Amino acid sequence: MEASILSDVVVQEEILTEALTPRQMMWMRFKRHKMAVLGLIVLFLLVLYSFGGAFIYPEAEANFTNTKLRLTSPSEDHPFGTDTVGRDIFKRTIYGGQISLLIGLSAVIVEVVVGVLIGAIAGYYGGWIDGLLMRFTEAMFNVPQLFLLLVMAKFFGGKIPTLHFLGREFSGSVIVIIVIIGITSWMYLARIVRANFMSLKEREFVLAAHTTGTSNASIIFQHILPNSIAPIVVSATLGVANAIISEAYISFLGLGVQPPTATWGNMLEGAYNYVESAPWLWIFPGSLIVLTVLSINFVGDGLRDALDPHAIVEAG
Amino acid sequence: MDPIVALDHLEVKFDTLDGVVNAVNGVSYSVESGRTLGIVGESGCGKSVSVLSIMRLIPNPPGRITGGKILFRGKNLLEYPENKMEQIRGAEIGMIFQDPMTSLNPVLTIGKQISETMVVNNGITKEEADDRTIKLLDMVGIANPEERVKEYPHQFSGGMRQRAMIAMALSCRPDILIADEPTTSLDVTIQAQIVDLVKRLQAEFGMAVIWITHDLGVVAELADRMVVMYAGYVIEEANVYELYGNPSHPYTLALLKSLPRVDASRGGERLTSIPGFPPDGITVSPGCPFAPRCSFTVDRCRHENPQLIDFNSDHKIACWVDVTTGKER
Numbered sequence A: 001m002e003a004s005i006l007s008d009v010v011v012q013e014e015i016l017t018e019a020l021t022p023r024q025m026m027w028m029r030f031k032r033h034k035m036a037v038l039g040l041i042v043l044f045l046l047v048l049y050s051f052g053g054a055f056i057y058p059e060a061e062a063n064f065t066n067t068k069l070r071l072t073s074p075s076e077d078h079p080f081g082t083d084t085v086g087r088d089i090f091k092r093t094i095y096g097g098q099i100s101l102l103i104g105l106s107a108v109i110v111e112v113v114v115g116v117l118i119g120a121i122a123g124y125y126g127g128w129i130d131g132l133l134m135r136f137t138e139a140m141f142n143v144p145q146l147f148l149l150l151v152m153a154k155f156f157g158g159k160i161p162t163l164h165f166l167g168r169e170f171s172g173s174v175i176v177i178i179v180i181i182g183i184t185s186w187m188y189l190a191r192i193v194r195a196n197f198m199s200l201k202e203r204e205f206v207l208a209a210h211t212t213g214t215s216n217a218s219i220i221f222q223h224i225l226p227n228s229i230a231p232i233v234v235s236a237t238l239g240v241a242n243a244i245i246s247e248a249y250i251s252f253l254g255l256g257v258q259p260p261t262a263t264w265g266n267m268l269e270g271a272y273n274y275v276e277s278a279p280w281l282w283i284f285p286g287s288l289i290v291l292t293v294l295s296i297n298f299v300g301d302g303l304r305d306a307l308d309p310h311a312i313v314e315a316g
Numbered sequence B: 001m002d003p004i005v006a007l008d009h010l011e012v013k014f015d016t017l018d019g020v021v022n023a024v025n026g027v028s029y030s031v032e033s034g035r036t037l038g039i040v041g042e043s044g045c046g047k048s049v050s051v052l053s054i055m056r057l058i059p060n061p062p063g064r065i066t067g068g069k070i071l072f073r074g075k076n077l078l079e080y081p082e083n084k085m086e087q088i089r090g091a092e093i094g095m096i097f098q099d100p101m102t103s104l105n106p107v108l109t110i111g112k113q114i115s116e117t118m119v120v121n122n123g124i125t126k127e128e129a130d131d132r133t134i135k136l137l138d139m140v141g142i143a144n145p146e147e148r149v150k151e152y153p154h155q156f157s158g159g160m161r162q163r164a165m166i167a168m169a170l171s172c173r174p175d176i177l178i179a180d181e182p183t184t185s186l187d188v189t190i191q192a193q194i195v196d197l198v199k200r201l202q203a204e205f206g207m208a209v210i211w212i213t214h215d216l217g218v219v220a221e222l223a224d225r226m227v228v229m230y231a232g233y234v235i236e237e238a239n240v241y242e243l244y245g246n247p248s249h250p251y252t253l254a255l256l257k258s259l260p261r262v263d264a265s266r267g268g269e270r271l272t273s274i275p276g277f278p279p280d281g282i283t284v285s286p287g288c289p290f291a292p293r294c295s296f297t298v299d300r301c302r303h304e305n306p307q308l309i310d311f312n313s314d315h316k317i318a319c320w321v322d323v324t325t326g327k328e329r
Helices: A002-019 A022-032 A034-056 A059-063 A089-125 A127-142 A145-156 A172-183 A187-200 A204-211 A216-252 A264-268 A280-307 B047-054 B082-088 B110-122 B126-139 B158-170 B188-205 B216-222 B240-245 B250-257
Strands: A163-165 A168-170 B003-016 B019-032 B036-040 B063-072 B093-096 B176-180 B208-213 B225-230 B233-239 B309-312 B315-317
Touching: A022 A034, A022 A280, A034 A089, A034 A280, A059 A089, A089 A127, A089 A172, A089 A187, A089 A216, A089 A264, A089 A280, A127 A187, A145 A172, A145 A216, A172 A216, A187 A216, A204 A216, A204 B093, A204 B158, A216 A264, A216 A280, A216 B110, A264 A280, B003 B047, B003 B208, B019 B036, B019 B047, B019 B063, B019 B208, B019 B225, B019 B233, B036 B047, B036 B216, B047 B063, B047 B176, B047 B208, B093 B158, B110 B126, B110 B158, B126 B158, B158 B188, B176 B188, B188 B208, B188 B216, B208 B216, B216 B240, B225 B240, B225 B250, B233 B240, B233 B250
Parallel strands: B036 B208, B036 B225, B093 B176, B176 B208
Antiparallel strands: A163 A168, B003 B019, B003 B063, B225 B233, B233 B315, B309 B315
């Protein structure tokens, strides 16, 4: 009797140690978060919508103006209706989605690069380097982000030439928006990374890495950075949502991406004049923004739990 | 034979909020190629600080090396620039630590951690390094190394992690291995295995070993020479037979008396402990730092700190008292 229980335990243990690589453990914890899984599915569908849709409708159709069809309500030909100059809103949400999602992702890449670099160097070296970088970070915090965004958008707008990428044209304003969202949002991340590095650099494995002749750069990027990947991923995920909102905000004010290039944000521009008379102008791009941002936030929450090394996977 | 590493009156201080801690006060010791030096002493006596100084890895601030020399093959390491030190660490001096649980990076595979050292120091390709990693793991007695290299530290047991650490430290064939209490956190059977492993590898590679411990039993099996440290001073130094057979400093004597022995007569003799605590290193008294806890203290001990002097040709002590008579020498 006792022996069989014991062997059961052993077998179970073997199964557990066999089955759970760190990645599998992460996925198990992520799966428990139902909303996060839903968010992931919705995000996947949104990406499919805006990047897959582009194969069906050429961009020219999305930017095609037909003044005879101004502000027509949703119909068979134009499922989401048309806007103030007669462009098809359905097709514009497809192309606008591409831009909005790309801006979200690229701005976060800028944010992560700047934030991780500054946070890592400040946290690892400490002393006056830390002091200098953190005072700079605080100075950036003190400038209201929106103010900075608007001033920079106004200042740099129209100065960057049009770019060709992924087989389509991007007006220079897209690049401007990506960069300014990136460089106005890295501060939180820098603080998180710095705090992480400060605690991790005291760990014995860092000392052990030093004793094998590892250089500082390699300790920062190969030894410590992989250990602080969890908060960076979570913060970056939520950063994508913020970047999409920021883009929508600036574009809504007419300072962001310039038409005819569509984004979900600049499609809302001018829609406030027709809140009641032509609600399809704002309902579709607006809901897409809300859907995207919500999904990303849910996924971010799920990742936070999934990447937390202290969370335990429940059996079953 | 010329020593491979020699400390010459090394002084290390730490700046703390409570004042300056004198962690290492003019410590000298040396080890020759192929030999083993054992360093014993209580926690906080400067053992680890002195060996970390050899690696030039004292965190600064708060620590600073304020005096003395560290000679590696006759050259003073304290004068080396940092990038030259990086070449020496790992390649010429290897080190293993007390807690194998925390000294491996939890997010990198064992194989990557070991092979990376070789890529950095030996300039070999990744594939060669991977091959050698498997051989090294095999050499330190890890079964099934081809599979094990892909695993993470949490999949290794404590003893296996220490073996992996040893493999990492020895990957570049250093001339000297510094072992900072490598068996303290392991259970006794694993301790014995690790000791045997290091002995075997030392014979194979002909490297010098500095073995730090507060376990006099473990070090007796390994060391050729012994250094006993107290409060940042070397208070006794001798070859291992002389030290165990003829301990001549009251502190060494007290340490040996506090050690349980298998061969002791079963007369119901109790183990003795040393009363009191070691000094904090901040308050400097003119006398011998061990005087307040010493059972042989004479008047001179409280006013004058004894220097390390030759007791006989192969035995140095720092004490005013002859422990056989209890009188001042």
